[in-house]
Amino acid sequence: MATLPTVTVDDPHVAHGDGHHDGHGHEEHMLVGHDGQLHPSNLRHYFVSSEQQFESSKLGMWLFLSTEILLFGGMFVAYGIFRVLYPEVYEAASLQLDTVLGALNTLVLLLSSLTMAWAIRGAQMDNRRVLIGNLVATIALASVFLVVKYFEYTHKFHEGIFPGINFQLEDGTERVSDFTGATELKPVFEVTPHEAEHTEGGESAAEHMEDAASLAGGASSVALGDPVAVEEAGPGVALDEAVAGESERAEAAAPGELAREAAEEGGEREINKETIFKERRAGLFFSIYFVMTGIHALHIVIGIVAIGFLTFFSVKGRYSSVWYTPVENVGLYWHIVDIIWIFVFPLMYLI
Amino acid sequence: MATLTTPAPIPVEARAYPVGHEPVHNYLREPRPADDVRGLARAWAWFKLWATTVDHKRIGIMYLVAVSVFFSVGGLLALGIRTELFTVNVRDAAGAVIGGNIMEADTYNRVFTMHGLVMVFLFIIPSIPATMGNFLLPIMIGAKDVAFPRLNLLSLYIYVGGACLALVAIVLTGGVDTGWTFYTPYSKETGTAVIWMAMGAFVMGFSSILTGLNFIVTIHKMRAPGMTWNRMPLFLWSIYATSIVQILATPVIGITLVLLTMERVLGIGIFDPALGGDPVLFQHFFWFYSHPAVYIMILPAFGVVSELMGTFSRQRVYGYRAVALSSVAIALLGFLVWGHHMFTSGQSPVSSVVFSMITFLIGIPSGIKIFNWVWTMYKGSVWLKTPMLYALSFLFLFTIGGVTGIMVGALAVDIHLHDTYFVVAHFHYVMMGGTVMAFLGGIHYWWPKMTGLLYNETLGKISAFLVFVGFNLTFFIQFVMGSQGMPRRYYDYPDMPWLEPLHRVSTIGSYVLGLGLMVVLVNGLISLFSKKTKKAPGNPWGGATLEWTHTTSPPDHHNFHHTPLVTHGPYDYEVLFHTSGDSQGGAPVPDVEVGGPQEMDQTVDDGTRQPDSATDY
Numbered sequence: 001m002a003t004l005p006t007v008t009v010d011d012p013h014v015a016h017g018d019g020h021h022d023g024h025g026h027e028e029h030m031l032v033g034h035d036g037q038l039h040p041s042n043l044r045h046y047f048v049s050s051e052q053q054f055e056s057s058k059l060g061m062w063l064f065l066s067t068e069i070l071l072f073g074g075m076f077v078a079y080g081i082f083r084v085l086y087p088e089v090y091e092a093a094s095l096q097l098d099t100v101l102g103a104l105n106t107l108v109l110l111l112s113s114l115t116m117a118w119a120i121r122g123a124q125m126d127n128r129r130v131l132i133g134n135l136v137a138t139i140a141l142a143s144v145f146l147v148v149k150y151f152e153y154t155h156k157f158h159e160g161i162f163p164g165i166n167f168q169l170e171d172g173t174e175r176v177s178d179f180t181g182a183t184e185l186k187p188v189f190e191v192t193p194h195e196a197e198h199t200e201g202g203e204s205a206a207e208h209m210e211d212a213a214s215l216a217g218g219a220s221s222v223a224l225g226d227p228v229a230v231e232e233a234g235p236g237v238a239l240d241e242a243v244a245g246e247s248e249r250a251e252a253a254a255p256g257e258l259a260r261e262a263a264e265e266g267g268e269r270e271i272n273k274e275t276i277f278k279e280r281r282a283g284l285f286f287s288i289y290f291v292m293t294g295i296h297a298l299h300i301v302i303g304i305v306a307i308g309f310l311t312f313f314s315v316k317g318r319y320s321s322v323w324y325t326p327v328e329n330v331g332l333y334w335h336i337v338d339i340i341w342i343f344v345f346p347l348m349y350l351i
Numbered sequence: 352m353a354t355l356t357t358p359a360p361i362p363v364e365a366r367a368y369p370v371g372h373e374p375v376h377n378y379l380r381e382p383r384p385a386d387d388v389r390g391l392a393r394a395w396a397w398f399k400l401w402a403t404t405v406d407h408k409r410i411g412i413m414y415l416v417a418v419s420v421f422f423s424v425g426g427l428l429a430l431g432i433r434t435e436l437f438t439v440n441v442r443d444a445a446g447a448v449i450g451g452n453i454m455e456a457d458t459y460n461r462v463f464t465m466h467g468l469v470m471v472f473l474f475i476i477p478s479i480p481a482t483m484g485n486f487l488l489p490i491m492i493g494a495k496d497v498a499f500p501r502l503n504l505l506s507l508y509i510y511v512g513g514a515c516l517a518l519v520a521i522v523l524t525g526g527v528d529t530g531w532t533f534y535t536p537y538s539k540e541t542g543t544a545v546i547w548m549a550m551g552a553f554v555m556g557f558s559s560i561l562t563g564l565n566f567i568v569t570i571h572k573m574r575a576p577g578m579t580w581n582r583m584p585l586f587l588w589s590i591y592a593t594s595i596v597q598i599l600a601t602p603v604i605g606i607t608l609v610l611l612t613m614e615r616v617l618g619i620g621i622f623d624p625a626l627g628g629d630p631v632l633f634q635h636f637f638w639f640y641s642h643p644a645v646y647i648m649i650l651p652a653f654g655v656v657s658e659l660m661g662t663f664s665r666q667r668v669y670g671y672r673a674v675a676l677s678s679v680a681i682a683l684l685g686f687l688v689w690g691h692h693m694f695t696s697g698q699s700p701v702s703s704v705v706f707s708m709i710t711f712l713i714g715i716p717s718g719i720k721i722f723n724w725v726w727t728m729y730k731g732s733v734w735l736k737t738p739m740l741y742a743l744s745f746l747f748l749f750t751i752g753g754v755t756g757i758m759v760g761a762l763a764v765d766i767h768l769h770d771t772y773f774v775v776a777h778f779h780y781v782m783m784g785g786t787v788m789a790f791l792g793g794i795h796y797w798w799p800k801m802t803g804l805l806y807n808e809t810l811g812k813i814s815a816f817l818v819f820v821g822f823n824l825t826f827f828i829q830f831v832m833g834s835q836g837m838p839r840r841y842y843d844y845p846d847m848p849w850l851e852p853l854h855r856v857s858t859i860g861s862y863v864l865g866l867g868l869m870v871v872l873v874n875g876l877i878s879l880f881s882k883k884t885k886k887a888p889g890n891p892w893g894g895a896t897l898e899w900t901h902t903t904s905p906p907d908h909h910n911f912h913h914t915p916l917v918t919h920g921p922y923d924y925e926v927l928f929h930t931s932g933d934s935q936g937g938a939p940v941p942d943v944e945v946g947g948p949q950e951m952d953q954t955v956d957d958g959t960r961q962p963d964s965a966t967d968y
Contacts, residue, residue: 046495047573048914056498056572063564067602074606074636078621081632089627164626165618281627287619291610 042323054325061329065336072340075292082284092276093285098152102349105148112141113338120331123324135311142304149297163290167283289348296344299337306330381908405500410507411486414477421473428466433861435459436854440843459842460528467531472552473514475782478790479651481562484590486801488566490898490906491584493575493915498568506561509554516551520544535622535633539614546615549608556601563597566590577917584896584921585668588675589654592682596643604640631696638689646685648782650678652789653720656742659792660724662894663739664731667922670723677716684713691760695769703762710760717753737811741792744819748784752777773833776826784822799887800898803905806878810870817867824860828853896921
């Protein structure tokens with residue numbers, strides 16, 4: 001047994017230690033594959049060619065990005081719906097946001113997209129200095145974005161602007177809505193006043209109209225169904241008033257309009273930047289603001305971590321013009337995060 | 352690079368390989384612990400091998416074990432529901448329940464909710480794609496693995512992590528009582544562990560997305576030479592359509608559950624009318640995912656049934672392109688019908704009408720499939736093995752489920768039937784009668800390929816019979832109950848004592864169904880552990896897709912010795928076996944052993960050849 005033949009081969013099972021016993025490994029260099037041919041070291045054995053592998057990775061990344069768009073799509077839909085319902089609240093509430101800081105952040109993100117693209121170019125050109133420099137610059141810009149965001153958030157918190165229920169209303173503002181529900185539903189089959197008279201008793205009709213009348217703010221106590229007032233005026237009057245309120249309500253085309261009408265008829269204040277803290281629905285705008293920008297910021301953090309890994313491996317010389325798939329894919333991810341902000345910024349800050 | 356020392360010199364004449372070219376490892380052999388590792392160490396070594404494998408076949412099998420466990424859990428919960436409804440509760444004069452029930456109303460709420468959640472998120476969504484899809488997809492297109500094997504393993508771990516979160520919900524509060532739909536405002540108010548459960552579903556969504564992503568990339572980029580889109584087995588078309596839905600719909604349930612969680616934690620108010628929000632918006636968000644999700648559940652079943660119909664009718668699947676494209680059509684139309692869950696929730700009449708109309712449209716591609724499968728059998732040589740019995744059950748049950756779906760999709764009828772047992776029966780006919788039948792059929796069909804072992808055909812047929820009878824006993828009667836006004840999610844029906852006999856039939860049926868499923872389990876265990884079990888040949892059914900014609904049972908570690916060159920369609924039985932279904936006159940499968948790489952007549956040298964047998968030199 002003195003002259004045991006020593007064979008040196010690419011054996012991923014051994015080379016990769018205990019983790020990968022099944023041949024799904026890769027090595028650092030050009031390798032002799034088990035077919036006796038040379039393969040690029042980053043070509044995984046289940047791909048036929050480097051092109052196939054690169055294009056697969058890229059297609060996978062694009063599909064992942066489509067899921068990101070749908071994730072944010074849900075929030076954009078929520079934004080759109082409540083904007084249609086309460087346009088005046090949105091307008092006033094968005095005045096609370098700092099347009100200058102928002103614009104600054106937009107600029108910062110756009111710049112970071114540039115440096116990211118530049119980094120990819122650096123990898124393609126085998127220019128490690130450009131690659132690493134731009135990756136670091138991207139991380140720095142992303143951090144600037146987060147710092148600005150931090151100041152924006154703390155400023156909001158300082159002013160008592162929190163999402164939803166925690167939105168600090170001015171003293172004396174009722175917390176419970178002046179409506180029984182946010183969106184009044186139009187009945188599927190419209191009941192004409194004439195039919196209503198026949199089908200519903202005066203009392204129940206008045207009761208039914210209570211919320212409608214209260215919506216109209218300045219409606220008489222008779223229509224509100226105040227028992228004393230109803231008794232004085234007689235059920236017929238109460239019914240007439242209530243029905244009048246109903247037909248008014250039916251004319252209101254959308255809940256949002258209804259809300260506006262209610263506000264106007266009640267002779268209530270106009271909503272603007274100063275009076276926003278009297279407007280309880282403003283909390284909804286800031287809910288969407290915090291959720292959207294918060295989840296976006298989370299994506300920035302994930303991006304920073306990913307680019308951090310890229311930088312680490314770039315310093316180790318992992319990427320070259322032969323193989324830079326991770327740089328390319330993280331770049332794609334970074335651009336989508338940027339693009340989402342491009343939509344968030346005008347929707348939240350500008351309009 | 353590794354330096355190895357060969358253990359002992361081999362005599363020159365016995366060498367299969369030129370000197371210097373000996374493989375250090377047999378790439379075709381499944382990795383296993385070294386022979387001298389014994390006892391606990393061996394068990395641990397096995398565990399490590401499976402827990403760290405990125406082999407799509409092993410991942411598929413691990414998924415199969417996991418979904419089987421959760422299917423059993425969900426099934427037991429279902430038996431609990433049916434047992435509670437066996438009798439009307441007995442009440443004393445004051446109205447307090449004194450007998451006739453096995454659980455309180457609160458418990459019942461949790462049980463039916465957990466039944467729904469476990470069945471939907473833990474069983475049925477990963478059932479066919481993650482088990483058979485993982486195992487078969489790369490083989491069927493002639494690839495060595497999926498495009499992202501490590502991502503594939505990650506999706507399994509994420510799935511298990513999501514299941515653990517759901518488990519926390521059960522341990523903390525005995526489960527959630529909102530119904531699987533998590534409707535606000537109740538899901539905001541209830542004291543049960545909604546957050547844990549919602550986060551569990553959220554995490555499992557990632558698993559679903561990663562699986563779908565992997566499959567789409569694999570199908571697009573890794574097909575073997577000659578494997579054109581129109582030569583892909585129909586199973587792959589349906590998996591492809593499913594993956595599209597998984598990718599496009601799942602993120603929306605993700606953000607919905609995140610918003611629900613924030614609603615509970617931070618009170619953001621988006622779904623809270625008191626703050627200006629809208630609970631119906633939650634329903635829109637929820638169903639924007641969850642309606643397409645029912646196509647995530649049923650589309651893979653269509654694929655399985657297409658394979659079964661072709662193979663067991665010994666005939667080309669009729670209307671290949673129509674069946675393939677109807678899967679894609681269903682996937683796309685499925686995104687436009689979510690509003691039909693909300694006819695009574697107060698959406699505008701116009702949108703209800705539109706949603707109802709698009710719902711009817713889905714009947715067209717579904718009908719195309721049904722008719723094509725029937726035509727596939729027409730004049731074919733139908734071979735009634737267990738998988739075919741399940742496929743026929745599917746055809747029968749899914750048609751009932753589909754037609755009743757059109758009924759509840761009609762506006763006026765739905766006002767009457769909404770939230771009754773009619774709806775319960777409808778979706779069980781589609782989900783259980785459709786997906787589960789196809790799942791069972793597929794498991795029987797590919798069992799020899801997955802395990803390399805045959806199962807007991809008699810037990811298989813008994814199980815198919817019991818499942819079919821039990822299922823119909825359980826659920827057909829629920830159409831009747833529903834149309835008579837039995838509401839779903841009620842734990843008692845004191846005002847409708849005349850329904851008691853019907854409930855009893857349904858409950859007894861559920862026991863028969865449970866027994867049938869037990870037989871399936873026992874059959875599988877016998878096949879795995881009995882010494883008498885026969886080894887499966889490479890192609891026991893005479894299938895014509897690559898997993899039957901080009902691999903052994905079970906397939907080699909890297910599936911193929913050489914990348915196959917595909918020269919015929921997936922159902923060209925005439926080409927492969929020089930026979931057609933009609934000419935056999937009812938004779939069983941031709942006695943052809945096609946499996947085994949040595950049988951391959953055509954290969955393409957694309958640089959992936961492996962010197963693994965002596966015949967290569």
